[in-house]
Amino acid sequence: MRLLTHNMLSSNVKGVVDGFPLRLEAEKWVEKEVELNVDFLRHIFHKIEWKALAGAARAVGYGELPDEADAAMLDAEDFLRRFHHALLEIHVEEGALVCPDTGRRFPINKGIPNMLLNEDEI
Amino acid sequence: MSTLGRCSLLYEPPTSCTLGRCSLRQCAASFTNSWHRLPPQSAAHCSLLRELSTPCALGCCSLCQRAAFFANRWHRLPTSRTAGTVSLLPEPLAPSPSSAREAMPRPELQAPPEIFYNEVEARKYTTSSRIIEIQAKISERALELLALPNDGIPRLLLDIGCGSGLSGETLSENGHHWIGYDISSSMLDVALEREAEGDLLLADMGQGLGLRPGVVDGAISISAVQWLCYADKSSHEPRMRLKAFFGSLYRCLARGARAVLQLYAENRDQNEMISTYAMRAGFSGGVVVDWPHSSKARKEYLVLTCGPPSAQTYQPKGKGENGELCSEDNESDADTDDSQMVDVYDRNRPRKKLKVKKKGKGREWVLKKKEQMRNKGYNVPPDTQYTARKRKARF
Numbered sequence: 001m002r003l004l005t006h007n008m009l010s011s012n013v014k015g016v017v018d019g020f021p022l023r024l025e026a027e028k029w030v031e032k033e034v035e036l037n038v039d040f041l042r043h044i045f046h047k048i049e050w051k052a053l054a055g056a057a058r059a060v061g062y063g064e065l066p067d068e069a070d071a072a073m074l075d076a077e078d079f080l081r082r083f084h085h086a087l088l089e090i091h092v093e094e095g096a097l098v099c100p101d102t103g104r105r106f107p108i109n110k111g112i113p114n115m116l117l118n119e120d121e122i
Numbered sequence: 123m124s125t126l127g128r129c130s131l132l133y134e135p136p137t138s139c140t141l142g143r144c145s146l147r148q149c150a151a152s153f154t155n156s157w158h159r160l161p162p163q164s165a166a167h168c169s170l171l172r173e174l175s176t177p178c179a180l181g182c183c184s185l186c187q188r189a190a191f192f193a194n195r196w197h198r199l200p201t202s203r204t205a206g207t208v209s210l211l212p213e214p215l216a217p218s219p220s221s222a223r224e225a226m227p228r229p230e231l232q233a234p235p236e237i238f239y240n241e242v243e244a245r246k247y248t249t250s251s252r253i254i255e256i257q258a259k260i261s262e263r264a265l266e267l268l269a270l271p272n273d274g275i276p277r278l279l280l281d282i283g284c285g286s287g288l289s290g291e292t293l294s295e296n297g298h299h300w301i302g303y304d305i306s307s308s309m310l311d312v313a314l315e316r317e318a319e320g321d322l323l324l325a326d327m328g329q330g331l332g333l334r335p336g337v338v339d340g341a342i343s344i345s346a347v348q349w350l351c352y353a354d355k356s357s358h359e360p361r362m363r364l365k366a367f368f369g370s371l372y373r374c375l376a377r378g379a380r381a382v383l384q385l386y387a388e389n390r391d392q393n394e395m396i397s398t399y400a401m402r403a404g405f406s407g408g409v410v411v412d413w414p415h416s417s418k419a420r421k422e423y424l425v426l427t428c429g430p431p432s433a434q435t436y437q438p439k440g441k442g443e444n445g446e447l448c449s450e451d452n453e454s455d456a457d458t459d460d461s462q463m464v465d466v467y468d469r470n471r472p473r474k475k476l477k478v479k480k481k482g483k484g485r486e487w488v489l490k491k492k493e494q495m496r497n498k499g500y501n502v503p504p505d506t507q508y509t510a511r512k513r514k515a516r517f
Binding site for chain 2: 001002004005007008009010011012019020037039040043044047049088110111112113114115116117119122
């Protein structure tokens with residue numbers, strides 16, 4: 001699971017008001033190089049919750065993202081490269097996502113988060 | 123029995139199962155439950171099921187097929203729920219476009235998806251070139267119907283029911299990023315093996331997608347949504363699951379984004395139910411049917427647009443609507459076309475000539491028979507040059 005997906009996911013458990021962002025507890029992650037596409041980054045930037053991305057990147061040991069970001073920074077080559085690396089190149093392999101509201105854990109195995117809910121959580 | 127309109131087999135056994143394990147008897151009384159569960163022990167089968175050696179007279183019941191096949195522990199009664207009443211029989215001779223396909227049992231009727239798509243079934247999606255080709259074709263068409271702006275910018279898409287990532291491969295080839303949902307972990311394992319480029323999630327679409335609002339640029343789903351029409355657990359309520367699915371899909375899509383759902387509905391009721399809940403969630407759009415005259419190549423796509431209908435949300439046309447044949451598909455598809463042309467041709471077709479295959483019995487055979495009759499003690503004329511002689515043509 002890339003941090004892009006983590007940034008989109010929110011907790012789906014019954015009764016949760018604000019299930020975003022899911023706390024990322026990463027145990028193992030890998031980095032895979034992907035070609036940088038500036039158009040995509042500019043397109044997706046407005047949909048990204050920056051704080052959640054920066055927090056998740058720190059959870060996987062990548063602390064080079066600034067705490068705040070705005071669209072003007074997208075012109076800087078250096079920023080784009082970091083943004084790209086954090087968003088698309090880090091794959092969380094093992095760990096868990098934790099619902100901020102209820103503390104429900106969604107385990108991540110082999111890079112696949114298990115988002116299945118029990119019957120009483122629907 | 124047929125006047126009752128009920129399955130003859132289910133009603134015949136007056137006694138309850140002697141083993142006391144089978145819920146068959148209870149279900150005969152309360153038809154609301156469309157599932158039968160067989161006793162989990164495969165060694166001792168239910169005595170009722172054993173005794174039913176004859177197939178159901180009406181042919182409506184899948185019980186007889188199942189009796190031979192105990193590995194599958196599920197029974198589904200052929201119920202059709204209409205207006206609150208449940209009859210055992212499907213509507214007799216209802217003209218359904220999928221009737222030709224019924225020869226192969228629907229996977230939806232066999233087991234819940236997470237059980238049906240086990241390792242064996244998932245393996246087919248890497249080995250069978252036919253399945254791979256069909257999946258690739260459908261997903262290409264779905265991507266086309268998605269009508270993303272042609273500006274070369276990669277988008278973030280959803281693949282609902284991504285399975286082994288065959289449809290996602292098409293998305294990746296077109297440069298898009300995608301998030302795949304599936305409920306079968308075996309299928310997702312295969313997707314990992316195939317090195318699917320998108321992110322995979324093990325999730326149940328009937329529980330909602332769990333995404334932030336307005337972040338996704340489009341969604342495709344290949345042959346998955348019809349699974350929502352089946353209640354596989356006691357807690358499942360198809361209508362609630364459809365509502366949760368379409369509601370969460372609507373929320374997560376950006377305004378004006380599209381969702382293209384290719385589905386194989388079992389009957390018209392299911393089709394109606396699915397599109398009703400899509401409309402209720404706020405989607406506009408409709409069904410696009412490709413190759414409507416073909417029984418095999420026919421594909422239905424539910425093309426949904428996020429937001430109210432406007433001039434921009436034009437409805438794309440299906441392929442092969444005006445009688446054009448699906449020539450790009452293989453020849454056998456064209457043969458099975460039940461278009462009107464074929465009917466007319468059929469009516470004027472000259473009768474087949476009766477071919478005479480056997481040339482009749484020869485002299486040797488006659489001699490042998492005469493010998494046999496002689497040995498039995500009958501009075502048989504002697505063999506002469508005239509025995510088994512060919513008649514003249516003018517006779």
